[in-house]
Amino acid sequence: MSPSAWLQETVFWFFGTVLVLAALRVITAKHPVHAALFLVLCFFNTAVLWILSGAEFLGLVLVLIYVGAVLVLLLFVVMMLDVEVAKLREGFVRYAPLGVVIACLLVFELAYVFWAHALGFHALGHLPRVTATHNNTRALGTTLYRHDLYPFELAGMILLVGLIAAILLTLRRRPGIRSQNPAQQVRVRARDRIRLVSLPSGRRHSS
Amino acid sequence: MMSFSAVAPEIWIAAGVLAVVGFEALRSRLPGNFLKTAIPATALLALALALIEALFWNGASQGVFYDGSLVIDAFSRLFVAAACLGALIILFYSVTDMERHGLGRGEYHALVLTATLGVVVIITAANLLVLYLGLELLSLSLYTLISIDRERIPAAEAAMKYFFLGAIASGVLLYGLSLLYGLSGTLSIARLSVDLVAMGPGALLAWVAAVFVLVALAFKFGAAPFHMWVPDVYEGAPTPITLFVATLPELASIALFVRLLSSGLSPLVRDWSGMLIGIAVLSLLVGNLGALLQTNFKRLLAYSAIGHVGFILLGIATGTIRGEVAAVYYTLVYVLMTAVAFGLLLALRARGREIEAIDDLAGLGQSQPWWSLLMLFAMFSLAGVPPFVGFWAKLAVLRALLAAGFPVVAVFAVLMAVVGAFYYLRVVKVMYFDRADHPLVRGNFSLPELVLSLNGLALFILGLVPNSLWGLCTWAIRR
């Protein structure tokens, strides 16, 4: 095994292990802030694994979007809330059987997928290895803006709907709020506010 | 192939959305009266332009476009035109009502347009990804539209219910689609069916995928046993929104079935036909028996919708071209009838008659003779009384069932139609024979009401010449 291949393998196993452990801690962590931070760790490790398999653009964008934006906002909310952990766990026993059933189903499906080569899964299994000169970003750009232009624009429309919906459902215009208009503030000149009155000076008040 | 003319209806609708949002963003700087006319006018104009584009799609723009993202065929042409026309009429009916209840802001128009865009995208989808995106566009718009009157608790409840169940259904659909992608390695619906044929019958995974897809589609259509959201949404949403939710998404749903099940999964017809029959029979049962118990008029129409969906699904379930044509025909007719029923509720509301319970209709025959007559048309047509167009739709499905060899199911469907006739006729009875002291109201027709009247009369006229619409549907489905 060449040194760089060995290094790749080592990096993969290290970050893969951390990823799995962090994922476990996301669900077992007592405090929601800790859980959110473990989720950050998860995303970070996932990004490393993606980069390792040649998808550097996607890996970096994962960090940028999820770690840099989504989870910051999530943390922002979680820190503001005083979440009662005990209350969150109340339903655990009641829902545990259902969870176990779903988990079993998922494990079964996963096993099925692994064993599915025999059953006609021919799209899986051969991920093409990219060469070092392959430009991921360009490939993604070609896909998004040429081949999948139409779905891409549609995704934009969906985001627009999300935006409209969020504003429609949450924006409340309260009447009578006082706020300043910076443009107006800047435009103010001294003569609008101050009136100079020339008082006759040098004379004593007559009492 | 890149072509702007292939997506011209979509472009006009999207441009309408952006224009409306732009108006809304400048609300504080534009005069209020200007906005009051400009926003609805923009939305209506966008839909009208889209309709014109859809009607005049020429032969050159037939085919598959944008690397297999969308397909323009006869079905696309008929249904895109129907969707644009439907949205146009519905918006026309409801603008004044929304305005009067303080809900007619730009967001409403923008969301109606995006929902219509979603419908159009689903209808023309040639690719699983596009199909899913169209569905999400439609669903997200609908969730928001239902809760547009955010101060009203029932509306919020209905929207929450619809949202949670809808999100699960979307997930289920996505899971099914991802399995299909994994099986065939292609997102193209046309190639999918070829690959599935090549795989041969009895592939377990394909069957699992078909189940997932079927469940999700049944949910989106509001078929039993996935119908729980329908009555709540119909009752909870403001009436103009109910009008919208009850009509346009049905076009999208039938398009989903035609595109995904009848084309993409056609090799698996043996697998899904039986399941679909089961769902349809259950829908007929739940819809018609449930409707018997209702006292609220909108809930009654909701259960009747479930029953009608049962009929439509029976047409698809036959797996024959004839059944598909019947289902498509039934859907168009159903949308026409429902538009009349809910449009009438709006027209009556404008004249000071709020209809919540069925008993609120009492004495309508004396006080509002014209609207009562149209309501009678709608009810007779929904019940399937000849010569109204609803009768021909039921007949078409039953004949397709018999031709495909499902006599028992056909008999059951007839039985349920008889049960259904009972509650529709009860509405007519309350309207004409129950006494209530309402004075005779006369008033001038507004333009939307004139259109509504034409819409109501169409139920009768199309019933006299059933072959015209039938011919169109046959043309749309031919392969």
Next chain:
Amino acid sequence: MNSWLNGLLSWFLPHLAGIILVTVVVILSVAYLTYAERKIIGYMQSRLGPNRVGKWGLLQPFADVFKLLLKEIVLPERSSVILFVLAPILAIVPALATWAVIPFAPHVVLANLNAGLIYILALTSIGVYGIILAGWASNSKYALLGAMRSAAQIVSYEIAMGFALIGVVMAARTLNLEAIVRDQSGGIGHWFLIPLLPLFVVYFVSGVAETNRAPFDVAEGESELVAGFHVEYSGTTFAVFFLAEYANMILVSALASTLFLGGWSSPLAGTGIPLLAANGLAWLAAKIAVLLFVFLWLRATFPRYRYDQIMRLGWKVFIPVTLVWLGVESLMIVGRVGPWFRGGLR
């Protein structure tokens, strides 16, 4: 086995050496940036600044560092200890790691990434965690308030910053920093500063806001929040936060130089003047120094923005400005304006 290890080391050691070299240089620069700040602001305010330790006070930064290192680290009671210690590390790591993709001179760069610009965006977006965690783990209301302000501020300005960077990407048609610099080489007329002036201003001001520097330092806001997110920090941990803030200043200046001012390329290239027309690290350093001076100048000049004004500036001024200018830039690209967009659409 031995040759295998040798192979690994010969692959590994040069990289490690480069990393250590860059880190040490950055840390030394930070030390003298603090000195420069105190001197420059001193002169601007008609004072002398530090002048006791060493000749002209030149050893002052070391005195400060040793003082901080020798001080006790006070852990607040009922704080979350691990996160409390982790926070300053999270603040400093991105500030140092980003240097990996910055080209120092032609072909001199630690990692020549294809998606270098995205790497920078990704890493700078992580820096906020240090501040948020510091605020939360301190178990103090001032710290928490500071952290909240900072989080909201950084997330808001990141959008404008990202859009400004999109302008650069559109002009250079690559995410690779080396290529971006090469695109701008050939004299001052080729710099992206000229066609993208509004984006440069937005980028630089957003950079000031992202580093929580005056006049956007509401996260510290000593008049209302004592010292904001690092109020509970002392000794080494405080020193690390301090280091991170200044390292980030240098980083923002370096990025602005690389993206808009031609990085290592000489403004006089093509004129034939000996020495001055040559590309090289010195030009990058000079550009960074000028921008750092602007940082200090801003601090000495402007009073602190109010919190809501900061948010307004970010959302309602910068984002629309960048969007409009991206439109203008698209037109320039289609019209093949100037030496910058000669390539046109590709």
